[in-house]
Amino acid sequence: MLLQLIRPMKQNKHTRLWNPGPTEVSERILISQSKPMIGHRESTFTDLYKGIIDKLNRFFEITNYHTYVHTASGSIWMDISARNLVRDKALSTTCGSFSERMYQTIGSCGKTVDKMAVEWGKATKPEQILDALSKDKYDAFTVVHNETSTGVRNPTVEIGKQVKKEYPDIMYIIDAVSSLGGDFILPEKNQADLIFASTQKAFALPPGLSMAFISPEAFEKAKTLPGRGQYTDLVALLEYYGKKNQTPSTPAISLLYSLDIQLDAMLAEGHNNIAKRHEDMAKYTRSWVEKHGMKMFAEKGYESITVSIVENTLGKSVADLNKELRKRKLTISNGYSQLKEKTFRIGHMGSWTVSELKELLWHIEEIWQL
């Protein structure tokens, strides 16, 4: 009986994920989902949910922002941003597939949006945004912190500093889906009005939950916008939490169990130490790339520390590499969308360590006979 219960969790034979999400989830976390359900209007739930919000606030050093965990993929926060923070016109900066998705989403919500695109692989700079914002009247702008398709890490703190100084009333929306929890990011220091992420990336958790930090100004502005809907209504979500420390709809309780436990581990390791571990993995990857005559896709100085996108300069088949890696119970990602085969992606985020990364790279060396 015991063995029968354990069997589904046996991990020694499963394929370890070096994708930029869903990332590898530890056995301890997987099992934490299996606790019995509780009523979402009971005090046991309130304790769990408020505990999670408090832990997020402690980890991300929140002093006066609002924090919310939603039952949905991170993408829903693109809709929420559009419907709650864009009244007249938004500027969407793009540098890859996911920042493009934000641009598309704002338009698909029926809002007016201009695109400010930089070449894929390049970072988005504060002066470019200042320049673009000066050309028209905008009430929101969007930036991706860590573009998962190009491996670019945009200077969101510097952008916040320069742009919010010039345009304090323009809402600053940051997609940090693939970096928050791994990279060192303080929502308030970024001066973000809304910054969001999801659990299946640097938090090393199963997918299905996403979280956002919201400035008091964003909350106030949202109250004045019509057509926010219900499941995407920032005001209703935050007010319900404010009143009851619960969620208006039934949340994904088992996923909240795992987030709760993971936040304990993250607080114990420390935000700085986690970021240092990710930086070490990124640096090691970059030196390995250089050593073998390959190139990083991202502009120098703006490389992500959670996902490395490597130009496939050796001209080998990435699909075949992954086939071989799978035989060894490992997997990385091919390039995203138009960058397929032109690049490959190593998601060194979440719970991975440098020594595990070395093992992965050793396998690639052996397969490609580097």
Add this chain to the structure above:
Amino acid sequence: MLLQLIRPMKQNKHTRLWNPGPTEVSERILISQSKPMIGHRESTFTDLYKGIIDKLNRFFEITNYHTYVHTASGSIWMDISARNLVRDKALSTTCGSFSERMYQTIGSCGKTVDKMAVEWGKATKPEQILDALSKDKYDAFTVVHNETSTGVRNPTVEIGKQVKKEYPDIMYIIDAVSSLGGDFILPEKNQADLIFASTQKAFALPPGLSMAFISPEAFEKAKTLPGRGQYTDLVALLEYYGKKNQTPSTPAISLLYSLDIQLDAMLAEGHNNIAKRHEDMAKYTRSWVEKHGMKMFAEKGYESITVSIVENTLGKSVADLNKELRKRKLTISNGYSQLKEKTFRIGHMGSWTVSELKELLWHIEEIWQL
């Protein structure tokens, strides 16, 4: 080590849920969530997700409708309905808190909506809807199948028959959150254009996923509506599934594991047998209510078979009852919202059986000295 792994799942001491959601989840299902993660762009995921859609189609005897499982609470389908199927004006029939939420949601999405309210406890009849629809020009109308706040089960098949015959082009939207999977409901036989539910009710699963069945006409209509958004864009969701058998955003993989396994069990038990089991529990509850001089809140002939709402005619404290039940590791629900203490709710849905229900009612008898 084994014991340490097992401990979080030990259920012998947990409080068993007779709420109308989240409902009791079996140990086997809880553990099924704990399998290692897989990439959502891999064939292993495609097999899992397409398998789930196929099983849903088999269980609900789908021949030409679209089926989708979304990572979100059931409530998101209220937003999706409003944004994808209401162009000019909707008629929202209300008979309790959750049908009210649908009415509110359509308005909050910036769409015009009229309310057709019946007294709480009463059912919504086809002739009332026909009458209301004749008074103005509508392009959609909404009905709750099983109103969780009043225990009313609306005659959705009869409504579909009469109303769609008269108004074939008006979109018929059914909220079946607390009955689908327990009661006998065939989306196509209901002539619903969109009917939705979530996993934490009659499916006896953890919350976090919701599913909908969509008519070809609804899919075509959605394509012509502006402002659908991204996470709430029915067209994008269905087209992505049609092309790739995947979801556009990262879905809740661990919850899909549990849905997959539960659908096997549901197919094995059979839709009719499941409905019969629920009907037996409902009938037993009703006769118990009568025997002890209490009354059902719902209109005779329209009582839900998944949740019984009992008028608190004995004038005892429901809160105190629940306190005592909790000591016995059991819980039911107080009345919803304005019906608190005036009613109590027994969610006999999901995996519960008549003999387990008898045990629960025996405890209530003992506590209240009936």
